[in-house]
Amino acid sequence: GAVVSQHPSWVICKSGTSVKIECRSLDFQATTMFWYRQFPKQSLMLMATSNEGSKATYEQGVEKDKFLINHASLTLSTLTVTSAHPEDSSFYICSVDLLGSSYNEQFFGPGTRLTVL
Amino acid sequence: QKEVEQDPGPLSVPEGAIVSLNCTYSNSAFQYFMWYRQYSRKGPELLMYTYSSGNKEDGRFTAQVDKSSKYISLFIRDSQPSDSATYLCAMTFRGGGNKLTFGTGTQLKVEL
Numbered sequence: 001g002a003v004v005s006q007h008p009s010w011v012i013c014k015s016g017t018s019v020k021i022e023c024r025s026l027d028f029q030a031t032t033m034f035w036y037r038q039f040p041k042q043s044l045m046l047m048a049t050s051n052e053g054s055k056a057t058y059e060q061g062v063e064k065d066k067f068l069i070n071h072a073s074l075t076l077s078t079l080t081v082t083s084a085h086p087e088d089s090s091f092y093i094c095s096v097d098l099l100g101s102s103y104n105e106q107f108f109g110p111g112t113r114l115t116v117l
Numbered sequence: 118q119k120e121v122e123q124d125p126g127p128l129s130v131p132e133g134a135i136v137s138l139n140c141t142y143s144n145s146a147f148q149y150f151m152w153y154r155q156y157s158r159k160g161p162e163l164l165m166y167t168y169s170s171g172n173k174e175d176g177r178f179t180a181q182v183d184k185s186s187k188y189i190s191l192f193i194r195d196s197q198p199s200d201s202a203t204y205l206c207a208m209t210f211r212g213g214g215n216k217l218t219f220g221t222g223t224q225l226k227v228e229l
Contacts, residue, residue, distance in 0.1 A: 004160070111160045
């Protein structure tokens with residue numbers, strides 16, 4: 001499988017500030033990365049699909065101006081939560097799509113826990 | 118109605134028990150079915166993948182798909198305390214942009 005890292009693993013910030021979360025594919029190149037959000041005791045909800053070199057595709061109801069995604073290289077995608085508010089506190093997880101797989105296999109990062117005070 | 122329904126539990130079983138985890142779905146277009154295991158505060162890891170009706174076995178794990186009933190299951194034999202985690206079903210279809218639709222997850226606790 002693929003190894004995916006996220007940084008930071010845990011972040012606390014004040015309301016109104018911006019937070020950047022990095023997702024790295026460590027052992028292979030990922031054309032596509034996905035960003036999910038998971039609230040306590042709830043499932044993963046896809047926020048956006050990040051494609052290298054192009055604009056991200058956001059799911060319905062996700063504010064693209066609030067959740068800025070940059071996929072500048074085949075191994076790195078970043079999610080920036082702008083003007084964070086307490087309701088943005090959640091567990092953010094990225095995944096990478098394994099090229100050449102016969103099905104839609106995704107490998108997930110360890111997640112980033114964001115707490116907005 | 119959610120596209121994928123999964124009982125959130127929690128489910129508590131004694132060590133050595135057979136565990137049955139289930140999901141139902143409403144979208145008949147789903148073709149690929151996956152089970153992920155997620156430990157607390159960690160990302161999900163893929164356990165099983167199936168794409169056809171029937172059973173698929175891998176060690177202590179068996180994944181079962183019944184497309185006619187839109188029902189999938191994961192069986193864990195000889196359950197161990199280390200199996201204590203949240204189990205998420207996920208599904209997708211070819212041409213769906215590689216997007217996964219997840220169930221809410223079932224929290225499992227295997228007790229000594």
